Amino acid sequence: MVPKLCVAALMFVGAAMAAEISYPPVTPVTFNKDVLPILQKNCQSCHRPGQIAPMSLLTYQSARPWAKAMKSAVVQRMMPPWFADAQYGHFTNDRSLKPEDIDTIARWVDSGAPEGDAKDAPPPVQWPADGWLIRPDLIVQGPVFDVPAHPKNNVVEWMWVTVPTGFKKDTWVTAVQIRPEHPEVAHHMCLAFKPHTPDVKYFEPVWQDKSRDEEGSAIPTSGPTFGGRTNLLNGTRGLEDCYLPGMVSDDYSVHNAAKLIPAGWDMMINLHYTPNGKAVTDHVQVGFTVAEDPPQRQYVSLMTSSVQDPVHFAIPPNDGNWQSPPAEVTFNQDVELVFLMPHMHVRGKDMTYTLEYPDGKKEVVLNVPRYDFNWQLGYDTSIKVPKGTKLHVDAHFDNSINNKFNPNPNRTVYYGEMTWEEMMNPFFGVVVDRNIDPKKIITSRGPTANGA
Ligand code: HEC
Structure with missing residues (x-):
């Protein structure tokens, strides 16, 4: 038999607990x-x-x-x-x-x-039926491409296609959307702009030269090189806006800025499709909203790279934490840093952007500790960066068997733009006064895509 006192004590404890927790x-x-x-x-x-x-x-x-x-x-x-x-x-x-x-x-x-x-239930969201998230004032027609269901090795390597913009006058664009018809097979699509040349062949895919084959053996190349081979970005002002899964449009108007596309320039579109077992025909369109008047401030897309000499970019086999040489740029102007986007391939592990201010203070402005090649995400921010500041970017790569995306941990991986090679390219976007020459904004230790 349980003594009375005990029961009373238990009841007291129970009451106290109920009072303390008091569920809503x-x-x-x-x-x-x-x-x-x-x-x-x-x-x-x-x-x-x-x-x-x-x-x-x-x-x-x-x-x-x-x-x-x-x-x-x-x-x-x-x-x-x-x-x-x-x-x-x-x-x-x-x-x-x-x-x-x-x-x-x-x-x-x-x-x-x-x-x-x-x-x-809240009312359903009115998603745009036509896929345009911006209301474009101008639409440039991109290529039509048949994406096979099951290509060799299940890979369609990426290509460049040049198209006319049709812009009759210098145009300040306030937003850009690259709109594939079939987002489910679009790995990425990026733009570059360059002056029109008479020899340009519109709508003809140009595939990147390969400097190494899939096993890593060198293939001889000639001409100006980038990562060992012809740089198709030569003559452009660099890689600019991208369509990426989860990053559909770029809106410069939120920064009170616009981007200049000179009259008559051509647009190059870099297309990378990832087949998913169902053949589709994709048609890319690029929409722009346009400023009536030139803006106070211009948006400039920039990129840097860890690679000064591609020979020094070689990830050893089975190395789970290889640190690449850093990427580093110096700002020659006061800028507002508004966009950060790490870019690596399947062995990319982490990337950290650090600003080193002229007074010596250091500030980590983006750390991506768990990089995922399938998600090339961009990070929008707003940081006032005084002239003389350095941007220092560090990255690690996992070439071990623990990296589930690694197709082969037993080979040395070199720098290059093919999917089986690696890149270490921090992209970023800045806003500066309209009158500043985009080429003079940064000095880069290594090559940049905009030729600076
Ligand atoms: C930027 C685009 C995007 C957003 C935003 C997003 N998802 Fe996803 N989600 C995907 C994609 C693409 C996949 C398939 C690939 C993968 O798993 O990464 C996926 C996969 C998933 C899966 C896994 C399905 C499986 O195979 O197990 C779940 C569950 C899911 N999402 C839930 C959510 C929920 C809940 C949210 C919001 C809180 C969300 N997602 C937001 C793109 C997105």
Whole structure:
């Protein structure tokens, strides 16, 4: 028999615990009331028909089978894709979920993923049916390309295609969207601009020379080289805007800036398709919004590279943490740094951008500790950078068997633009006064894509 005193004591403890924890009245978490608003804001840009994600999260019916996968993806912070270390920098396009949103999705799944009352649902988002997220004033027609279902080795190497812009006068563009018809097979598409030359062949794919084959053996090349072979960017002002999964348009107007495209220049489009087993015909279009008057400030896309001499870029076999030579630029002007985008290939592991101010102070402005080649994300920011500041970028590569994307840990990997080679290219964007010569903004230790 339990002594009375004991029971009383237990009752007292129970009462104290209840008082301390005091649960709020239980309102069930439902799809319509709690989860759908999160999906609309953070997931549907990719998770709807015709976009890059494998399933739609527009409705309860389409989302419900994925409930468990959604919980695990958000709890592990795999989704939405966002790789910046939250300790450093501040990004205006930060799409990572707030802890309370993660908690809401987890509690919804744990309570059986109920639909709830239709009256609680927010109205559906009006996604543009034609795929244009900007309202273009001008549309330039890109190439039409047949993407095979199953090419050799399952790879279509990337190509350049030159097209006329048709711009009759110098044009200040305020936003750019590169719009593939089939985002599901578009790995990336980037633009470069160059003066028109009479010998240009429009709409004819030009494939990159290879300086090494897939086994890493050198193939002799001649002519001006970049990473060992002809640089197709010669004569352009560098690689500019890109379409990338998760990065669909570039809007300079948010920075009160615009980008100049001189009259009559041609546009080169770099296209890389990743076949997915279903043959499609893609047609790329590039839309621009245009400023009526020249802006106060211009947007300039820049890039640097760790490579001064490609010979020194060689990742040893089975090295899980190879540090490449750093990339470094000096700013010769006051700039506003507004965009950062690490670029490496499948062995890329991490990348860190550090500013070294003229007074010696150092500031990490972006750290991507877990780089993922499938997500070439850009990070929007706003940092006033005084003249004389250096940008120093460090990166590591994982050429070991632990890297699940590594096709072959047993070979030395050299610098190059082919998928089986490696790159270490920090891209960035700055805004400067309109009258500043874009070529004089930075001095780079290694070669840059804009010839500076
Ligand atoms: C920038 C585009 C993008 C956004 C935003 C995004 N996703 Fe995804 N998601 C993808 C793509 C592409 C895949 C397939 C490839 C992969 O798994 O990385 C995917 C895969 C997934 C998967 C895994 C499916 C499986 O095979 O297990 C889940 C679950 C998921 N997403 C949930 C979400 C949720 C929930 C959100 C919002 C909180 C979200 N995603 C936001 C693009 C996106």
